[in-house]
Amino acid sequence: MTSDDSSQITERKRGSGVKLVYDLLRDEILDLKLSPGSAIDEVQLATRFGMSRTPIREALVRLAGEGLIETLPNRSTMVSNIDFLGMPAYFDALVLMYRVTTRLAAQHHQADDLLLIRERQAEFSAAVAAQDALAMIATNADFHAAIAAAGRNAYYASFFDRLLGEGRRMLRLYYQSYDDRLPPRYVDEHEEIIAAVEARNVAAADRLGKAHGEQIVEQIGRLLTRNDRLDIVL
Amino acid sequence: MTSDDSSQITERKRGSGVKLVYDLLRDEILDLKLSPGSAIDEVQLATRFGMSRTPIREALVRLAGEGLIETLPNRSTMVSNIDFLGMPAYFDALVLMYRVTTRLAAQHHQADDLLLIRERQAEFSAAVAAQDALAMIATNADFHAAIAAAGRNAYYASFFDRLLGEGRRMLRLYYQSYDDRLPPRYVDEHEEIIAAVEARNVAAADRLGKAHGEQIVEQIGRLLTRNDRLDIVL
DNA sequence: TGTATTTTTTTTGTCGACAAAGAAAATGGA
DNA sequence: TCCATTTTCTTTGTCGACAAAAAAAATACA
Secondary structure: OOOOOOOOOOOOOOOHHHHHHHHHHHHHHHOOOOOOOOEEOHHHHHHHHOOOHHHHHHHHHHHHHOOOEEEOOOOOEEEOOOOHHHHHHHHHHHHHHHHHHHHHHHHHOOHHHHHHHHHHHHHHHHHHHHOOHHHHHHHHHHHHHHHHHHOOOHHHHHHHHHHHHHHHHHHHHHHHHOOOOOOOHHHHHHHHHHHHHHOOOHHHHHHHHHHHHHHHHHHHHHHHHHHHHHHHOO | OOOOOOOOOOOOOOOHHHHHHHHHHHHHHHOOOOOOOOEEOHHHHHHHHOOOHHHHHHHHHHHHHOOOEEEOOOOOEEEOOOOHHHHHHHHHHHHHHHHHHHHHHHHHOOHHHHHHHHHHHHHHHHHHHHOOHHHHHHHHHHHHHHHHHHOOOHHHHHHHHHHHHHHHHHHHHHHHHOOOOOOOHHHHHHHHHHHHHHOOOHHHHHHHHHHHHHHHHHHHHHHHHHHHHHHHOO
16 A cells, blocks of 8 residues: 555557566565565556556466466465475575586587676676675576576576576575675675686586585575574563 | 367356466467467457457467467467477476486375376376377376476476476477387386385486486487488488 | 344456557559 | 559557456344
8 A cells, every 4th residue: 555656657669568567566576575475456556557457467467477476266366475385495496407507508608608697797796795685686696597598508597597586585585684795705606606617617517506506595594593593582 | 270160169157268278279289289380360269269359368478478379579479389409408408307306206205196106107008008199298297297296396396397398299299200109118117217216216216217308318319310311302 | 242144345357349560462653 | 573652451459348256344133
């Protein structure tokens, strides 16, 4: 019911409405601006975006396809809950994808791939320096997506992309609990990964990808146990 | 333009239309009844199913989300082409998922999982005996989906499911080229996998999953080279 | 007061219609 | 005959409206 909806009613091209709604809603969900479990009202969105329910609906169908929202048969649609019980499975898959994509990048990357990867790394480094948590999460995902692209396997890349998106919400929780600071260790790890990829050192790429993933898993684990303790204090 | 569309106009419940269209269209695409690259007409589908364009559209959006159809901005939508150039990447991912899911099933399966797996195996075996190619493909996918479910990792399971779906089209080509017969070797391999899972032998499960996947890859490879030769004869 | 039944309200699923965007066809000029 | 321009046609994207489903509220009854 936050009614300062700064209603963005503007002229837009035919066919662009769906993408607009989809992108914005996706970002709002992943940045936890829309809290998990909160209801989604088609009519409200329609008035907010100044368009009919039809394009809104199409955007929602797409989001549902990615599992970001859940839609009960004839009843409400809501933002998907974060599946904390499924976190071990999630991180298992994430680490495997870290490994596989980095490994393939070391094998199959071409010259201009490295340029793109370095660009992403620069953006990530800047976000860390600026202590901008949201930017860190986004640019980190972009960095690894660029590595996956260099691996030349569209199936891994799209799966990895989905995992990284889903993970944005959990990572957001993680960063929030700290002061939105991040140890520069991450930046260094990225540099090592770039070096291994450039040297086409598959074994090192595999090892670094695995370590990078598992380190994040450990930090998340520490966060959860720490929160448990904090929650108990009277 | 096959106009014997046996128009299935019947009373159906509110909300069931989309799923009906989605399932049928998906099957027709994966069974190559709709050939890759062929155009899809919303109006034609609407009249065929006796419903408005709206639910048709929603089904198409979902199929597009899975990559089974491609939709040009303001122009036609068509059945996605099979990406033959991407086949190495595809099989790489498929084999990895064979390995991972079988391995996890050996670790995490519970008692009733094996019952389901054995059911699927029985169906697959029956399809092989009946020399029903379409049933073989479908039941084989179901068998491995059951194993993935026993692995208790929803992320791997959904990714694997998507791969198996996409692969149905390529496998259909493969079976078509033979006499829709299948060496009973497949059935035996499945039995070995079940035994390894039941014995919780992770190493064996991994090895068998890998061998099973790679064997299929080899057979597809043989098919393609054979077809290349056949295509050249004058 | 508590429970079963009816009524109202809210929200979704579906429909038919219309306008925009391209593509295809038709027209005109060299 | 060939190419450029205009016109027609096809197909999509969007809209407003209405009916079905489920929940919430109201009513009746013990």
